Amino acid sequence: MNLYQSLGHLVLGSRLRRLSEAFLSEINKAYQTAGIDFDASWFPVFYLLSKNDALSIKELSEQIEVSHPAASQLITNLKKKGLVGTDTCSDDGRRQLVTLTEKGRDLLKQIMPVWEAISQSMAELVETDETIKQLLPAISALENAFRQTKLADNIVQKLNTNLKPAGQ
Template sequence: MNLIDAAGMLALGTRLQRLSERLRKEGAQVYKACGIDFEPKWFPVIYTLTLKPVLGVVEIAEEIGYTHPSTISLLKELEKMKLIRSKKDKVDERKRLIQLTAKGRQLVEQMRPVWDGITAALTAITDTPHNLMAAIREVEEKLETQSFEEVAKEKMGLTVPRT
């Protein structure tokens, strides 16, 4: 056991980040083994656009739960790879509408069986007595009612101003 593992709850964020990085790295290897040039970090945008074919930047950010700047960064990469394109909204010309290109749609069709395999693998890995997906959902629900910052300040006896 290394020091981060031994730190327990204090290092929860670090351990979740480490797990996420490992899943992304190994996910990239799965795509590569299947002959697909795809970065797992692109998944939330690509997947969202398969279900909602035309969305504004703000709507994509809301759907994937990322900040606007993080979403813009991903969109720039995807546009550079010619997997998405943007066009101005005819109603509101300040708004950019994003959609998959033909190349993006073709890539999605290639990835569908890979997504099935990845889903099966992740289901097997997380199928434990303390099911990870259920635990994540529970923690996210708790954070909707009270932020981590608020709970931490409360536990330390600091006053928590409500906005």
């Protein structure tokens, strides 16, 4: 058992980050091998824009569950690459609507077969082990638990309870 496995919940975030980084690295290698200039971190935006003609930055940030500044930074980077464009919303001048450019739509056509291959490959991998089959349901359950529980408050409460001198 390695250090990370032995420390259990104390390093949950570190283990999830390591797993995420390893997964995204493999996905990026697949794009590179296929000769496609695409970064896996762009996936949520491309996926949502493949299903919607246009979305505001606020809508994107809400759907991909990142802060508005983080979504805005991602959109800015994709604009610099010429993959998305923004236009002011006709009924609300404060809203910027994001759309795929022609270059972005061309890239989308290239990456969609990769997405299908990723889905197939992961489905095959998941079938190799009963425990792996529980991963996505377990992650969903943990995400829901975090939405319903203020973990930091619970930790502080336990600290305050455990730090009180005896007799109080």
